[in-house]
Amino acid sequence: MFRFDPTFLKLQKLIRMGEAGQSRDGESVTPLVGGGTGDNAVAPQVFNSLPALNEAASYITQATSYLGSCFSDYSVEYGGKDSCNSISHPHELIRSTSGVDGNSPVSVCISPGERFSTSSEASTSAANSPSRESTETLPQATNAIVTSNRLGFNGISMFQGLIERARRTVRGSADDIGWLQRDPEMPPVEDGTDRFNKILEDIGHGVHRLPNTVVYLxxxxxFSNHGPLYFVDTKTKFSKMGLACHIAKIHSESSVEKNAREIKEYIEELCWGSNKRVLLLGHSKGGIDAAAALSLYWPDLKDKVAGLVLAQSPYGxxxxxxxxxxEGQLGDYVNLRKMMEILISKVIKGDIQALEDLTYERRKEFLKNHPLPRELPTVSFRTEASISPAVLATLSHVAHAELPLTNQAAKLPVVMPLGAAMAACAQLLQVRYGEKSDGLVTCCDAEVPGSVVVRPKRKLDHAWMVYSxxxxxxxxxxxxxxxxxxxxxxVQVEEEKQQKLATKND
Incomplete structure (x- = not known):
């Protein structure tokens, strides 16, 4: 019959008293939550903007520290009849005497080469003689106290991992937004808003300056394959002005690199058929795909492309x-990633990599290896969505439905609350990150380094460029x-670059 040393029972009592914030003599001790020093000090304020999470993090940190200090030298191992002499648990049994009468035995299993001693045992040996210890085998041992720091360390590591995960979730993308502007290797941008406004005013008065010496792509x-009116009105008006305009028929839900190859083939085919250079305008992910095509295949396309416009594109x-x-973001907690995989892969028959290519990690990696050519004339267009209550009632025209009500088929507009959705997303990004956006892309991430940037004062959401x-x-x-x-x-930026190049060569 084996009994635990009374010192261990006292330790359990101290733990319970520590949890209650009282010592055995009724004196107050440092509680798990609150001020303290040393190992029980209050955790750093990692969630300044969310006091509830900060208090929870402080509690977890102090609880971990307290439990770790309690169990850093003791752990209970429960096993079968071979727990002390099995191959996986090669322990030595040490019988020590301690307690009030000095004759209460306690059976202890420790790892070879280690020695277990209690506080009472230490005091006894100091006052009288070396502690009585003997080593013998006990195959029938069912439980024991082992000296180990692993339990305390594992507990601390586990709780620290939870705290770090919670911190990453709260921080979200705050450290990534606007990284392009903070990167010293990126070229600066030029503000072209005033020039754009002047051009737009002239267009409103019927003055059109687009040349017909190039092809517009x-x-x-x-999701452009599911938007039947995507760029249709723009192409129609360009055609009425006598301009050669085409819409790239790509599978937009494919990866950036796959679409880049298809755009490259489009450019080469248009140049071969018209013997003209191409001006590209890409919206949203289309701007990313077009930029990737020029980055990856610039040696083949530099004589075929006159410039690139990225409109509301998440370039950063x-x-x-x-x-x-x-991982560790909001999508993990509500299975948004799984839902998007089902939507894109099963319903739309696309590739989840199309969405992954727009994350900050992928964009940083891609731009590091494949930056845009510096000599390429580039214009970037970023906007800010309105978040006023009136926008929540906005409906956008996405298609037409033909109804045979009379002898002639009647067309009924198909509408969706896209404006309201964009306003809600813009409000979310404003509240969470303090960043202005068009609903999907923050303003700073849409500005391409080295480009002429257009920053209109007019409130335009991300879907406005697609649907009227x-x-x-x-x-x-x-x-x-x-x-x-x-x-x-x-076109003006391209002409200016050509003039600078000619002056430099002279």
């Missing part, structure tokens, strides 16, 4: 995509006019 963004990355897909609004203001420019103004500005 419009590259739609994510998207916080929405990152928060859905990154039902309550469009007559005096405001529509999406086709904005595209025309952006491409006209690009």
């Amino acid at each position: 419009l590259v739609p963004g994510l 990355g998207s916080p929405i995509a990152t928060d859905i897909l990154r 609004s039902l309550n469009e203001v007559a005096l405001e420019a529509d999406a086709a006019q904005v595209c025309e103004a952006l491409l006209t500005l690009l």
Whole structure:
């Protein structure tokens, strides 16, 4: 019959008293939550903006520290009849005497080469003689106290991991947004807003300056195969002006590199058929795909491309995509990643990598290996969505439905609350990160380093470039006019680069 040493029972009592914040004599001790020093000090304030999470983190840290100090030298091992002499647990049994009468035995299993002693045992040996210890085998041992720091360390590591995970979740993409502007290796941008506004005003008065000596290629963004009106109005108006305009028919839900190859083939085919250079305008992910095509295949395309416009493109990355897909972010807690995989892979028949390519990690990696050519004329267009309550009632025109009500088929507009969705997303990004956005892309991530940036004061959400609004203001420019103004500005930038190059060569 084996009994635990009374010292261990006292230790259990002290643990219970420590949890209650009282010592055995009724004196107050340092509680798990609150002020303290040493190992029980309050954890750093890691969640300044969320006091509830900060208090929870402080409690977890102190609880871990307290439990670790209690169990850093003691752990109970429960095993079968061979727990002390099995191959996996080669222990030595040490019988020590301690307690009030000095004759209460306790059976202890320790690892070879280690020695176990209690406080009472130490005092006894100091006052009288060396402690009586003997080593013998006990195959029938069922439980024992072993000296080990692993339990305390594992507990601390586990709780620290939980705290770090919670911190990453709260921080989200805060450290990634705007990384392009903070990177010293990236070239600065030039503000072209005033020039753009002047061009747009001229277009409103019927002055059009787009040349017909180039071919215009419009590259739609994510889910463009399911938007029947995507860039259709822009192409129609360009054609009426006698301009050669095409919409790239790519599978937008494919990866960036796959679409880059297809765009390269589009450019080469257009140049071969028209003997003209190509001006590209990509919206959202379409701008990323077009930029990737020029980055990856620039030696083959440098004589075929006159410039690139990136409209509302997450060139630096998207916080929405990152928060859905990154480990430890919001998508982990509500299975958003799984839902997006089912939506893109099963329903739309796309590739989840199309969304992954828009995360900050992927964009940083890609731009590090494949930056845009410095000599390429580039214009970037970023906007800010309105978050006013009136926008929540906005409906956007996405398609037409033909109804045979009479002898002639009647067309009924198909509308969706895209404006309301963009406003809600913009509000979320504003509250969580303090960043302005068009609903999906933050303003700073849409500005391409080395480009001429257009920052309009007009509130335009991410979907506005794709679909016309039902309550469009007559005096405001529509999406086709904005595209025309952006491409006209690009032509001017390209001419300026050519002039600088000619002057440099002279």
